[in-house]
Amino acid sequence: MRAPLELLNAHFDGERLSDQEARRLSAWVKETPENSRAVVELGMVHELTDSILSVPRLLDKLALTSDPALKRSIGASLDWVETRAETPNPAQRPARTWTAPLAVSGMLLAASLLVAVTALVWTSAGPGISDNESVLAVATAEPDAAALQPATAPVVATVLDSFDAMWDGPRVLTRGTTLLRGETINLTDGLLSVTTADGSDVVVQAPARLSFTESASIDLRSGRLTARIGDGDDQLVVTTPTARVIDLGTEFAVGVGESGETSVEVYEGEVELASLVGEEPGEPPVSRTLRAGRSGYVDADGRLRWTIETLPHTRGYVRPDEIADLREAKRGSRQAREQVCFYELQRIEGLLGFQGFDIPSAGGERCMAFAEPALRSDRDLRFERDLSVGCMSSSGSLRVEHTSPVFLTLDTSPESSLARAGLLTERGMVGRSDTELWLAWRTSASSPRRLGAYAGLSLMFGEDRRFNEPLFVGLIDSTDQLGVVANVGSRSIDRPIGVGASQVGTAPHLWVMRMVFGERSDKVSVWYDVAPGRLIEATPDAEVLNATLMFDRLRVGVGNDGGPWLLDDIVLATNPQAIVEANRLLDGE
Incomplete structure (x- = not known):
C-alpha cells in the first residue's frame, strides 16, 4: 500500500489513481492543514515551471468543458499568468509595500490554483473523477480577490x-x-x-x-x-x-x-x-x-x-460546438475538415437539401432533406469513387445497376426544410403553386458501350414508373438521346438536350433543373454540363412548359442490359446562386 505522499506524487505525475486510492488521499488531505499545504507545495514542484507551457492545454480544455466552476478556475489561472507576465513601465511601477514572505505567499496561492486546475483537467477523463476532484477541492483555497484583480477594469x-x-x-x-x-x-x-x-x-x-x-x-x-x-x-x-x-x-x-x-x-x-x-x-x-x-x-x-x-436549418451562424472541429481541421484532421465543410454547406442561403453519399454511413449522415432510411433498394447498396474532388473526402458516389433501382425519399414532415420553404402541398407533396425548386446532381456512366435502354433520375410520388412518374431526366427510354420526359396524363412530352449516347463517355456530368410550380401547369428547365459560374446567365438546354409536377421521392435507375451508372452530389435549393455556391464548395474552390 502506497503512502499518501507517494499517491500525491503519482497524482501530479498524471497517473490515474484507483477509486480506493483517491478516497484515501482525499481523506488524508482533509485531516490537517499541513496535509493540504503539502498538496500545494508538491504541486508547485511538479507544475510551476510548466505553468506557461500548460496554458495551451488549459485553453483546449476550456474550449471543451461545460462546467462553469472549472471555467472560472481556469480563467483565474490565465489571469494570473497574464498579469505576472506583463512588465510595467519602470516610471509607472508602484512602490513595493509587501515583504518577501508575503510575495512568496501570494505567488504560492496563485500557482496552487493553476496547479489544481491543471491537475483537475487531466484527471477528469475517466472513472474516479469525483474522488480526484475532491482531493484538489480540499487542497485549493479560494484565491485572494486582490491577488487576482487586474490593474485595469475587471x-x-x-x-x-x-x-x-x-x-x-x-x-x-x-x-x-x-x-x-x-x-x-x-x-x-x-x-x-x-x-x-x-x-x-x-x-x-x-x-x-x-x-x-x-x-x-x-x-x-x-x-x-x-x-x-x-x-x-x-x-x-x-x-x-x-x-x-x-x-x-x-x-x-x-x-x-x-x-x-x-x-x-x-x-x-x-x-x-x-x-x-x-x-x-x-x-x-x-x-x-x-x-x-x-x-x-x-x-x-x-x-x-x-x-x-x-428556421430552415440550425446552422445559419457558426455555433460553439463547431469550434473544436475548426481547431482540428486547422491541425490537419480530414474528418474535422469534412464536418466543417458540411456546416459551411448548410449555411449557403437558399440551400434546402444535400445527399453526398457518405460511405461509412451508407448515405445516412451529412445529408439534408431526406427521410430515413436515406436510400432504399431491393439489393445491397454499393458505392464507388467520388465524382467531385472537394472537401467531402469520405463521400463517394452511388452505384446504380439495372437489376434494382434506388429510391431517395424526401423529408416532407411539417418541420422539414421543404415545408419551411413553403414548397409542400396540402397532401405533403413538393409542388405548391407559386414556388420554385432547383435540383442539381452529377452522373457518370461506368460502361459507355452499355448505357442501357434508359438511365437517369425520376421525380416520383409512388414506386411504379408507369403511374407515379411525372418527370424523368437522363437517357430517354429506347433512344440514343439525353433529355427530359414529362408525363402529362396519358401522353409523354420528350425534350432532347442535343447530346447523343455516343457523347456520354465516363467523365462526370453535372445536371441542373429548375421547376417553377404554377396554378395550372408547371415549367421545367434543364441545363447539362453548364459551368456553375455561368448557370444564372446560361440558356437552358431543354424546357417543358406544360408539365404537371407533384412528387415526394427521387428514383434512379438503369434499363435492361445497361452497365452501372454513378450518381453523386444531389443538391436542392430555392435559388440558382445556392446551386452555384454548393458546387463550388464541393469542388474545393
Missing part, C-alpha cells in the same frame, strides 16, 4: 481561439487574451471564440463590433454572434441598437445589419426578444418569446415583427 471573458481573425484596435486578441469590461472589440475578418467568466461560450463572426459590459452582458453594435449559456445563475443579455435579447436557458444567435436591424435565431431553449421602443410613440417596448427552431426580427426603426418564422 476581466469578463477569455479568448479561446481565433481563426483568420483580424481586428482594428490597440490590443492583439490571440488565444488566451483576457477581455476587460467595456473593452471594444472591432473584428474586421475571421472568427473569434470566447468564454465568459460566467461560463457561457460566445462565437463572434466578422465583421463585428461589440463589447462585454459585464460577463453576462454584451453590447453588439454590428455583426453576428452565437452564445451557448453556461450553468450559472445569471442570464446572458445581448443589447443591439434596436433590440434586447434575454436568454432563458438556451443557445441562440444574434445578427445586427447595416441599418441596425436585429435578427435572432434560437437553437435550444428559449429567448425573449424585446424592442427598445413601442409600436407607437410614447408606448412601452414590446417583446416576444422565441422557442427552439424559430427566429425573430426587429427592424431598423426598432419595431418588433410579430410574425415568428421557422
Whole structure:
C-alpha cells in the first residue's frame, strides 16, 4: 500500500489513481492543514515551471468543458499568468509595500490554483473523477480577490481561439487574451471564440463590433454572434441598437445589419426578444418569446415583427460546438475538415437539401432533406469513387445497376426544410403553386458501350414508373438521346438536350433543373454540363412548359442490359446562386 505522499506524487505525475486510492488521499488531505499545504507545495514542484507551457492545454480544455466552476478556475489561472507576465513601465511601477514572505505567499496561492486546475483537467477523463476532484477541492483555497484583480477594469471573458481573425484596435486578441469590461472589440475578418467568466461560450463572426459590459452582458453594435449559456445563475443579455435579447436557458444567435436591424435565431431553449421602443410613440417596448427552431426580427426603426418564422436549418451562424472541429481541421484532421465543410454547406442561403453519399454511413449522415432510411433498394447498396474532388473526402458516389433501382425519399414532415420553404402541398407533396425548386446532381456512366435502354433520375410520388412518374431526366427510354420526359396524363412530352449516347463517355456530368410550380401547369428547365459560374446567365438546354409536377421521392435507375451508372452530389435549393455556391464548395474552390 502506497503512502499518501507517494499517491500525491503519482497524482501530479498524471497517473490515474484507483477509486480506493483517491478516497484515501482525499481523506488524508482533509485531516490537517499541513496535509493540504503539502498538496500545494508538491504541486508547485511538479507544475510551476510548466505553468506557461500548460496554458495551451488549459485553453483546449476550456474550449471543451461545460462546467462553469472549472471555467472560472481556469480563467483565474490565465489571469494570473497574464498579469505576472506583463512588465510595467519602470516610471509607472508602484512602490513595493509587501515583504518577501508575503510575495512568496501570494505567488504560492496563485500557482496552487493553476496547479489544481491543471491537475483537475487531466484527471477528469475517466472513472474516479469525483474522488480526484475532491482531493484538489480540499487542497485549493479560494484565491485572494486582490491577488487576482487586474490593474485595469475587471476581466469578463477569455479568448479561446481565433481563426483568420483580424481586428482594428490597440490590443492583439490571440488565444488566451483576457477581455476587460467595456473593452471594444472591432473584428474586421475571421472568427473569434470566447468564454465568459460566467461560463457561457460566445462565437463572434466578422465583421463585428461589440463589447462585454459585464460577463453576462454584451453590447453588439454590428455583426453576428452565437452564445451557448453556461450553468450559472445569471442570464446572458445581448443589447443591439434596436433590440434586447434575454436568454432563458438556451443557445441562440444574434445578427445586427447595416441599418441596425436585429435578427435572432434560437437553437435550444428559449429567448425573449424585446424592442427598445413601442409600436407607437410614447408606448412601452414590446417583446416576444422565441422557442427552439424559430427566429425573430426587429427592424431598423426598432419595431418588433410579430410574425415568428421557422428556421430552415440550425446552422445559419457558426455555433460553439463547431469550434473544436475548426481547431482540428486547422491541425490537419480530414474528418474535422469534412464536418466543417458540411456546416459551411448548410449555411449557403437558399440551400434546402444535400445527399453526398457518405460511405461509412451508407448515405445516412451529412445529408439534408431526406427521410430515413436515406436510400432504399431491393439489393445491397454499393458505392464507388467520388465524382467531385472537394472537401467531402469520405463521400463517394452511388452505384446504380439495372437489376434494382434506388429510391431517395424526401423529408416532407411539417418541420422539414421543404415545408419551411413553403414548397409542400396540402397532401405533403413538393409542388405548391407559386414556388420554385432547383435540383442539381452529377452522373457518370461506368460502361459507355452499355448505357442501357434508359438511365437517369425520376421525380416520383409512388414506386411504379408507369403511374407515379411525372418527370424523368437522363437517357430517354429506347433512344440514343439525353433529355427530359414529362408525363402529362396519358401522353409523354420528350425534350432532347442535343447530346447523343455516343457523347456520354465516363467523365462526370453535372445536371441542373429548375421547376417553377404554377396554378395550372408547371415549367421545367434543364441545363447539362453548364459551368456553375455561368448557370444564372446560361440558356437552358431543354424546357417543358406544360408539365404537371407533384412528387415526394427521387428514383434512379438503369434499363435492361445497361452497365452501372454513378450518381453523386444531389443538391436542392430555392435559388440558382445556392446551386452555384454548393458546387463550388464541393469542388474545393
